[in-house]
Amino acid sequence: MRELQDTVKALFDKGEIDLFIGYEKGTRTPRPFFVHKAEDAENLIFDAACSGNLAVYLTRKDLTGGKKTGISASYYALKSIAQLFDENQLKAENLRIFGVSEEGSVQFFDSVAAIKQHLSATPPPAKPDEDELVGKINAMTASERWKFWSDELSKCFKCYACRAACPMCYCTKCIVEVNRPQWIQPWASTLSNMEWQINRVMHLAGRCSDCGSCGTACPLGIPVHLLTHKMSETVKEHFGVSETKENVLSTFKPDDKENFIH
Amino acid sequence: MIHNNCLQITDKGLKDWLAKIIAGGKQLYAPVREGDKTAFKWLDSVAEISMEHIQTTQSAKAVAFPRAEKLFSYQKEKGAVTLQDYNPDNLSETVIFGLHPCDAAGFRPLGSIFNWDTPDKPYNERRKRMTLITVSCTKSDEFCFCTSVNGGPGNTEGSDILLTPLKKDYLVEIITEKGQKLVEAYQSCFDTPPENSDKEACLAKVPVRFSPEEVSRKLSGMFESKVWETQSERCLGCGACAFVCPACACFDIQENSKGNSGDRLRCWDSCGFSLFTLHTSGHNPRSTQSQRWRQRLMHKFSYMPDRLSVIGCTGCGRCSRACPVDMNIAEHLADIG
Ligand code: SF4
Ligand code: SF4
Numbered sequence: 001m002r003e004l005q006d007t008v009k010a011l012f013d014k015g016e017i018d019l020f021i022g023y024e025k026g027t028r029t030p031r032p033f034f035v036h037k038a039e040d041a042e043n044l045i046f047d048a049a050c051s052g053n054l055a056v057y058l059t060r061k062d063l064t065g066g067k068k069t070g071i072s073a074s075y076y077a078l079k080s081i082a083q084l085f086d087e088n089q090l091k092a093e094n095l096r097i098f099g100v101s102e103e104g105s106v107q108f109f110d111s112v113a114a115i116k117q118h119l120s121a122t123p124p125p126a127k128p129d130e131d132e133l134v135g136k137i138n139a140m141t142a143s144e145r146w147k148f149w150s151d152e153l154s155k156c157f158k159c160y161a162c163r164a165a166c167p168m169c170y171c172t173k174c175i176v177e178v179n180r181p182q183w184i185q186p187w188a189s190t191l192s193n194m195e196w197q198i199n200r201v202m203h204l205a206g207r208c209s210d211c212g213s214c215g216t217a218c219p220l221g222i223p224v225h226l227l228t229h230k231m232s233e234t235v236k237e238h239f240g241v242s243e244t245k246e247n248v249l250s251t252f253k254p255d256d257k258e259n260f261i262h
Numbered sequence: 263m264i265h266n267n268c269l270q271i272t273d274k275g276l277k278d279w280l281a282k283i284i285a286g287g288k289q290l291y292a293p294v295r296e297g298d299k300t301a302f303k304w305l306d307s308v309a310e311i312s313m314e315h316i317q318t319t320q321s322a323k324a325v326a327f328p329r330a331e332k333l334f335s336y337q338k339e340k341g342a343v344t345l346q347d348y349n350p351d352n353l354s355e356t357v358i359f360g361l362h363p364c365d366a367a368g369f370r371p372l373g374s375i376f377n378w379d380t381p382d383k384p385y386n387e388r389r390k391r392m393t394l395i396t397v398s399c400t401k402s403d404e405f406c407f408c409t410s411v412n413g414g415p416g417n418t419e420g421s422d423i424l425l426t427p428l429k430k431d432y433l434v435e436i437i438t439e440k441g442q443k444l445v446e447a448y449q450s451c452f453d454t455p456p457e458n459s460d461k462e463a464c465l466a467k468v469p470v471r472f473s474p475e476e477v478s479r480k481l482s483g484m485f486e487s488k489v490w491e492t493q494s495e496r497c498l499g500c501g502a503c504a505f506v507c508p509a510c511a512c513f514d515i516q517e518n519s520k521g522n523s524g525d526r527l528r529c530w531d532s533c534g535f536s537l538f539t540l541h542t543s544g545h546n547p548r549s550t551q552s553q554r555w556r557q558r559l560m561h562k563f564s565y566m567p568d569r570l571s572v573i574g575c576t577g578c579g580r581c582s583r584a585c586p587v588d589m590n591i592a593e594h595l596a597d598i599g
């Protein structure tokens with residue numbers, strides 16, 4: 001903690017950053033915190049409970065536009081940041097990216113390559129609760145699974161917190177808001193809620209970091225992050241891990257397999 | 263005969279009463295526990311009701327203001343249009359059980375908005391058919407602040423009947439004629455109260471965080487304040503806070519059309535969305551999240567008290583519990599007031 005606070009203070013003192021995005025103590029769990037001057041760095045914290053993916057703010061021009069920005073990034077935030085770089089959404093010269101280990105030691109990343117190297121050498125944090133639920137869902141028959149997701153998604157009231165919390169949902173106009181033609185019925189109903197989630201998940205194919213922020217954000221507790229999790233596994237299985245900037249959603253190759261299209 | 267509009271009911275009497283209400287043909291909407299959350303549901307059986315929660319995830323407003331409501335239907339044929347207006351005839355009589363005083367109170371701001379100009383037929387028709395059996399709060403959490411917005415854990419506003427859990431049994435306060443009818447129809451379920459049932463002693467203690475008058479007074483001069491940017495930085499601009507709120511009434515109009523016929527729908531909307539005020543021209547008078555956060559607080563704590571003589575918030579704390587980034591509204595208001 002101390003190390004992070006001191007690092008951030010020094011960055012402000014040297015004029016290297018105008019803004020630092022980290023976490024502070026929240027009502028029950030840590031919450032995002034925007035530091036604008038050296039003395040506020042004292043309130044920064046970082047521990048295993050700091051799970052919201054802060055990379056979501058890096059594409060928000062009203063917050064970071066024109067500012068030299070530092071960020072304390074969890075494992076999954078680093079993954080999202082690497083992906084945002086691959087999608088040409090970030091400018092390296094304006095960013096100071098720090099990984100923080102659970103013990104509080106701070107690591108500076110000076111390039112996307114350094115982030116990628118760190119990620120490939122670091123196993124993802126364990127998610128025992130998720131693994132258990134995924135196991136249960138995988139063991140279901142198709143009709144049980146349909147019932148499970150119908151029940152869960154019937155609750156959705158389309159607040160789009162899942163979208164707002166996702167660093168990869170940076171489109172200024174989301175497909176759910178396109179009404180000429182209207183691709184997705186915009187009101188809440190079981191069917192249209194499914195259409196919404198299917199579209200959200202498909203648009204994250206090969207891009208999702210599997211951080212789970214969408215599911216944590218859902219005020220109704222719908223485990224929508226398991227949909228993107230499953231999709232990530234499926235993408236890995238069929239297409240492998242991309243070694244280039246290309247991702248499954250936006251890359252077409254004439255020899256792409258089509259055997260999963262029925 | 264009912265004296266002083268106060269009675270007592272045992273736990274068993276309460277279950278019998280609710281079961282009889284269902285058997286009598288009214289629809290029952292009550293809290294049911296699902297994992298670590300509790301949600302209101304339409305119930306056929308009282309066995310599913312759970313009262314362990316401090317707060318349900320959503321309020322009960324959907325009974326009067328559903329998340330998607332058909333306002334009218336239309337058919338076009340050879341240039342002629344026929345309309346079927348909103349038809350309230352098939353709406354059922356409903357009883358909402360187990361809401362807390364902050365939810366019952368929410369129907370006042372909601373009703374004020376839906377009647378400030380043209381009385382809104384769907385809202386009023388639904389509201390007319392609702393009877394609210396509220397339960398006082400014996401426990402609260404750090405998000406509750408009803409006592410800062412003229413409410414309280416044993417407040418009767420908006421309720422038809424208020425039950426307060428005493429050490430044993432419930433104190434039954436009959437507030438309205440609607441409530442009186444619902445009790446009189448099943449009077450055998452109730453007992454007369456003992457001499458001195460101490461309601462206050464059983465209620466949760468909810469600390470006062472700010473004065474709504476003071477907040478309202480300050481807000482009227484704060485339109486250009488820097489505070490909105492500072493407070494809203496972490497806000498993600500979703501609809502969670504508005505959708506769970508018992509007093510948020512904003513809606514969007516949508517069209518469900520197929521060929522020559524269709525329905526006009528009213529759906530929940532939120533001032534937190536960037537699309538909320540986006541004009542067809544592309545101009546957006548609230549183009550940043552800080553302007554949208556300002557609107558949320560101004561509307562509830564300045565404009566509504568000024569124009570409708572009611573605060574647009576009942577202190578239920580739901581928005582703060584639901585917010586993915588802990589935009590704790592009471593904390594922000596206390597900082598202002
Ligand atoms: S956060 Fe939950 S309720 Fe909101 S749109 Fe997403 S799935 Fe639906
Ligand atoms: S305050 Fe929270 S719940 Fe409301 S729009 Fe902002 S992020 Fe969403």
Ligand code: SF4
Pocket residue numbers: 503506507508509510562574575576577578579580581582591
């Ligand atoms: S603004 Fe928040 S605390 Fe106030 S009534 Fe709405 S949800 Fe409850």
